[in-house]
Amino acid sequence: MxxxxxxxxxxxxxxxxxxxxxxxxxxxxxxxxxxxxxxxxxxxxxxxxxxxxxxxxxxxxxxxxxxxxxxxxxxxxxxxxxPEVQKTPSDKLLYKDSGIREIALVIDGIEEFYKKVRAAGYKTQTEYVWPCANLGKTFIFYDPDGNMIQIWEHSLAASDALRAS
Missing domain, CATH: 3.10.180.10 (2,3-Dihydroxybiphenyl 1,2-Dioxygenase, domain 1)
Structure with a gap:
């Protein structure tokens, strides 16, 4: 699939x-x-x-x-x-409620993209990009409706493992 x-x-x-x-x-x-x-x-x-x-x-x-x-x-x-759509309250878009909480996308150049998102005025969960185990670097920000978007840049080891699978 x-x-x-x-x-x-x-x-x-x-x-x-x-x-x-x-x-x-x-x-x-x-x-x-x-x-x-x-x-x-x-x-x-x-x-x-x-x-x-x-x-x-x-x-x-x-x-x-x-x-x-x-x-x-x-x-x-x-x-x-x-029917007319109702905006989901922001407290229902967090990790404490069930359902899909984020969209995760992979890019190259995460540091530059982080700066682009911040310069465009979008709220990020942290003031920095963080490492995640040996998988790579990531950050999360919010789209115009408050949905979480996670951006990933794979580490070299993770990229090699994904290509091999």
Whole structure:
């Protein structure tokens, strides 16, 4: 099995698209409204009925953007219109509650990227990049909706082990 993508439900699609383009370096591949937008792929069932089944809401509708990095990482950004999305309280985005808490991405040049994130005004969990065992270096920061993004740079030993597996 391979990882396909992650979906971030957002209160502000424009702001998230800008973040993923300008800070994270992703490219916008698709931006549409579902189920009525022109890029919505036909399905076996009516698109409206499918979305209502997924959202458990009559008249369900959302704006969506699909972003892809040069290395192939894919991100789905979803801004529900019906029902209206509610921002998750920041205390529910921490490690004390169950669920997915962070997105982790691997890059080269972590120190420069850390400076870029800080210069752009994004909050980091620490004032520094830290080493993590013999795996490499890392830091965590928050996207515009308060979701945690962990950035990794593998150590040479970890990179060699991953290539060998």
């Amino acid at each position: 391979r990882f396909h993508h992650i979906c971030i439900v957002t209160t502000d699609l424009d702001r998230q698209v800008e973040f993923w383009q300008d800070v994270m370096g992703f490219n916008l591949m698709v931006r549409t409204t579902i189920p009525d937008g022109e890029n919505w792929a036909p399905t076996v069932m009516a698109p409206r009925a499918l979305l209502e089944d997924l959202y458990k809401t009559p008249g369900a509708k959302a704006d969506v953007a699909v972003m892809v990095s040069e290395q192939g990482a894919m991100m789905e950004l979803l801004a529900p219109i019906v």
